[in-house]
Amino acid sequence: MRRRVPGAAALLLTCLGIWLIFGGVWIHAKAALAQHLIGRAWQEARAGSAPTRPWPWADMAPLAVLEVPDRGIRQIVLSGASGRTLAFGPAHLDGTAAPGSDGVVVLSGHRDTHFAFLRDVAPGDRIVLEDRRGGRRRFRIDTIEIADSRRAKLRLESAAPVLVLVTCYPFDAIDPGGPLRYVVTAVAEPRA
């Protein structure tokens, strides 16, 4: 009888451990898988004018493609940054300029999945944003700042088109709910 208690506990802990690890892997798998699925919706969105959802119950649609050529990054940007959308890809923050328009476009992404590459970018790096009409605009990273989301607000006002990429900071933190944000501001290059 005394032997059964540790046995049952070990069983429970094993299940929990596997479930947790699987959950963690699943987050990353979903992030990668979703990008692939959304890629198809993107092709359709590019072809036709109606916004397409990658799967019927999806509450977001692909808006643009974000490319960082030097890092081999090509990601599909979704509409409406919320916890659910961000699981599938970087997302456009509602209320900021639409990709392709002249204004401040703000994109959010998870620091440990899609936007993990941000820790390696530096001012001067190139970013390309392709909108749904196929327009490509080149940006160059201008500043990288760390802001406290409880206080800082991003001003959506600019003379030149600006792309702002936002992710959580620090990159290696265990706690996913920290207040700090890594803010990468890129300014559009004059069109050639």
Added chain:
Amino acid sequence: MPRSISFPARYAPALCAFLFFVFGLLAALAAPAGSAPRPMEAPRPVEEGLVLHPPGVPGVRIKAPVVAGTAEIVVNGITGRATVQQTFLNPEDAWVEGIYVFPLPEDAAVDRLRLRVDGRRIEGVVAERAAARERYAEAAAGGQRASLLEQDRPNLFTMSVANIPPNSRIEVEIGYQQAVTHQDGRYSIRFPMAVTPRYMPAPAKFRGVRQGGLDDLPAQEKPPRFPVRGPDAPETNPMAIRVRLDPGLPLGDLKSPSHALMVAEQDAGTYDITLKAGVVATDRDFVLEWTLQAPPVPAPMLFVEEVDGAAYLLAMIVPPQSHRPDAAAPPREAVFVIDTSGSMHGTSMRQARDALLFALGRLGARDRVNIVAFSDRPRRLFAESREADAASLDAARSFVAALDADGGTEIGLALEQALEGPAEDGRLRQVILLTDGAVGNEAALLSRLRRSIGESRLFTVAIGSAPNGYFMREAARIGRGAMLHISDMSQVGRQVSALFAKLERPALTDIAALFPLPEATVALPSPVPDLYVGEPLVLTARLPKATGPLVLTGRAGTGRWRGDAALDAARPGTGIAKLWARARVDREMGRLRSGADAAAVRLAVLDLALRHGLLTDYTSLVAVDEVAARPADEAMAARPVPVNPPAGWTPPDAGPHGKAGLNRAAAGALSPHSASAAVPTVTLGVPTATPAATMGILGLLALLAAGLLWAFRRRLAA
């Protein structure tokens, strides 16, 4: 120990892992199955969640919050107490922070902010500006409903209301104290409801992320910016007004040059006044005027309030008519400075032209005249002032007729040109500035004026439905002149001749007020400014006890004037301490413009503001609800509330003669495009990290613990 029990236990971990794997695989497969291209029923447009778009995105309508207001003003003799309610309506499906820029009277002593949520009233507190902002920002980030009232200019305020629930509302209430104005026997109160977009000679530029944004800048350098609704959008921000008037003495007549009224006489000579239209658009200032059936020389009106052992006095004394000198006016030099900037476009420009033509007609042959018109740059009629003979006046008239409104509002240069050099043969130079005062750099302009004014006198004629009253009044005070406001086309003749009557006659000067205990008394304004015909002497003072005689002396032309009043006869009043404190704050801020130590001024103002609970440049009112309303995983978007353009105002590049680009520096602040989306901001609160790492680490820890337990069990078994 039966084997049948330990058998499943031994294989359960593997089974469990297998089940999870299968489940995971199924879940992973579910997504690709769903993604098969399938026609969707009524696809939602992507833009649905987007409510504010930058310039250049066609076909997207702005959905923005609206502020509905009511104002109740209780006038008792010569003081007024106003309660303004603002209801912030959020039409969006998301949490919103409403930011509303609105005017209040330039001498208002704002002392109350109340937040109403779920039937509860949360009283606001006065705190130092940065501290108030911090408290507000923390509450806003934490999902609590909160409001913050800040002073941008003495007559321009910003109300921020955080965490307005989706498709819902939040009510805030503002209270302020105000003195009644008296001029030529007419009493009036003004409730400003529109703000003319200001010209700020500074280029707008992207600044990226800033901690706290523009608020790090001193209040006076921060350009007041707010979206203005487009000319074809429906009117927004409705307002209802009610005035309860107790004039103290039998009422003569009562009218409003700005709005149609409904008047009901209540018991004992008090009146209940509402707007005939019920609710009006906030596109022009509300003005209420009344006269009293009083003798031509009314008795001094004294009101006293006792607060914390000190007596606060408000006195309004009209110098008797007989002391007004009627001597012929000495020859003078009249220089008209007329604003032809883009903000004057429309009715304002017509009013200014009419007023100027009328004024030219009143000049005598011995006078000298010149005109400076300005927008981006000043333009002079004559290189220097000329005799006001028929030829000069003809030239002046055709110059005025050709004036058209366009470009920036560079008042500074124009005034310096007008004030250049000494006036000829000892004449008095009178500079008459006709403008809507649509400038954002008041502080810089006023200190520039202070340096260049010399012996000249400056009179300001405020044009348009929402002139910048604070700037006009301060400029006239520095220039030892007077301010006149023209809001009604039909009044141009009467009001301009009244102003010229003033210009032509010397004023009551060198006024001194002698209180019973001069050392213990702080009287304002100090020194008492010159009085022009029809103006009463208005004094506020803090004194130990309201008893004894108050003696006033002054010089009228060549004679002397003396008046006295008994302080014991003062009637009890309310809110006078706050008016006195507000006047002292004004004086301290005035010292700042003349180069006093900024830290000392700040301390003095802070002391006054915190003691009397006032809103100033250094203090704000903040009210915070303790209960968090917004879930942490939902974002909040900041939305500047669009305001109505003042009646008769046309956007600078929308007018028939407007040239896009002329208003270069102001384009950011004034162009209708960016106006509809001026300085929106977003919060960065959306969490952008997954719990993947945490889950992985916890999972490994659990497995490790399980392994240890397993080993422990084996050892027990062995």
